[in-house]
Amino acid sequence: MSRFDKNVIATLNRIAAQKIFEKMRILRMSSTENSKRRWIWELLQNANDKAAVDFPEQKVAVRVRLTPKSIEFSHNYSYFTNKNIEGLIRQISSDDKDWGETDKTEMPKTIGRFGTGFLTTHLLSEKVIVSGLFQDEGDIQRFSFPLDRSGRELKALIESINNSFQEVNTSLNDSPKIENPDFSAYNTTFQYELDELGRGIAEVGLDDLENSLPYTLIFIDKIKLVEIERNNCE
Numbered sequence: 001m002s003r004f005d006k007n008v009i010a011t012l013n014r015i016a017a018q019k020i021f022e023k024m025r026i027l028r029m030s031s032t033e034n035s036k037r038r039w040i041w042e043l044l045q046n047a048n049d050k051a052a053v054d055f056p057e058q059k060v061a062v063r064v065r066l067t068p069k070s071i072e073f074s075h076n077y078s079y080f081t082n083k084n085i086e087g088l089i090r091q092i093s094s095d096d097k098d099w100g101e102t103d104k105t106e107m108p109k110t111i112g113r114f115g116t117g118f119l120t121t122h123l124l125s126e127k128v129i130v131s132g133l134f135q136d137e138g139d140i141q142r143f144s145f146p147l148d149r150s151g152r153e154l155k156a157l158i159e160s161i162n163n164s165f166q167e168v169n170t171s172l173n174d175s176p177k178i179e180n181p182d183f184s185a186y187n188t189t190f191q192y193e194l195d196e197l198g199r200g201i202a203e204v205g206l207d208d209l210e211n212s213l214p215y216t217l218i219f220i221d222k223i224k225l226v227e228i229e230r231n232n233c234e
Contacts, residue, residue: 013165016090017157023091023119024126024149031123033204039121040064040073040205043190046118047075048222054078055183059224063186064206066230070193071124071202074186079133079140088130089147089164091119119149123201125192126150132188133181134172141175142187143168206230 027035044062051060055077065072080088122128131144145168148160181187194202206228209216217223 050078079135129191
């Protein structure tokens with residue numbers, strides 16, 4: 001890597017941190033009953049959008065596990081590319097909307113993945129562990145890395161972005177290639193560590209989902225199944 005490459009990466013990470021810093025500040029100040037419900041819909045939409053591009057012939061299964069200390073959102077038929085991971089860490093939409101190349105009036109397949117809407121999931125927790133399958137030139141590997149948006153200063157957010165890139169690189173360097181990946185398994189997981197406030201927000205979102213699930217599966221057409229497990233949270 002040249003000196004200029006390092007400078008470009010540092011600049012990109014700083015710009016990303018500035019945007020995340022401002023959006024997190026607004027998110028913390030504007031938490032409402034509506035925003036407390038939104039996190040589950042953002043995650044469902046991301047799962048729907050990933051399948052629409054990666055596995056257009058498949059329907060997605062989703063599993064949500066809530067415990068006193070964490071909530072895990074998992075789904076199948078998905079993998080991450082370099083672009084996806086960069087977009088998630090820097091919190092930008094990793095793909096342009098999928099407008100048809102010949103007919104600009106054609107509706108997009110996706111609404112946008114891992115863009116700024118994903119930040120609303122940090123109402124659950126500002127610390128998330130992302131796990132999944134990584135695809136590069138046909139090779140598949142497992143990875144896991146942290147996202148930490150808890151910094152109250154710009155410097156802390158820049159450091160957390162740098163750390164996420166370092167962690168995902170280490171994870172991939174230590175991960176063997178998978179010869180026959182099972183894409184039907186729950187390979188993609190977002191795990192949020194919960195405090196008392198976060199667990200309350202998780203309950204609100206899951207209650208909302210359970211109340212409207214039949215309608216949800218009509219409008220989010222790539223999702224066929226949503227399993228909800230609430231363990232020791234009564």
